[in-house]
Amino acid sequence: MLDQLKENYKGVLEPELLAEMEAIGTTKKIEQGNLLIEIGTMVRSMPIVISGAIKVLREDENGDELLLYFLEEGETCAMTINCCLGNSKSEIRAVTETDVELILIPIYKMEEWMGKYQSWRRFVLDSYHGRLNELLTTIDKIAFLKMDERLLAYLKEKSEVNNELEIFQTHQEIASELHTSRVVVSRLLKKLENKGHIELHRNRIKILDV
């Protein structure tokens, strides 16, 4: 299972580092829809996604959610790095979007490698950078796009990370990830359907053209 990881990083990470990762990291398969990190909890290992996608969510004081971004193959959670280095608790929730394979690196190793391997520092910094950029993109979406545009972007992203032209979600679930109401989502989806972009069914949205 690590072969894929090796393949992806053979140019980027030193062979010795890859060997250590293989020796020390635990690989795990996790089914879709599982909670990986909960808000307010400590994180004791750093996950690197081998395959599949993880969604990262923020929550407000009422318990309403907002989707921040997806983590895909080869990416890692910036929050973990944040937590480990600052020894603080998670500010986000992470849930598997699809079935996921990941490798877990214990945090003490990750600190050790920071000193030992320059390629590791590079990797950690790059992923931090990537996450920050994604965050900015989603801030832009929330601030500058109207709800209908956000919804369209959401549908596109969903179908992309799932590699599926059908989205199996209720309007309510979509609404809460976009932090709006179910009624609004239903109405906008209906408009999209009338324009011939999608096809609506119970618990299922089929994407025709985007």
Place this chain on the structure above:
DNA sequence: ACATTAAGTGATT
């Protein structure tokens, strides 16, 4: 057949 849950809609703010 009935209950439950998802989705559609007009009216109001």
Place this chain on the structure above:
DNA sequence: AATCACTTAATGT
């Protein structure tokens, strides 16, 4: 774009 109040449709028991 949010909320309310209500209807209609789909699905489970």
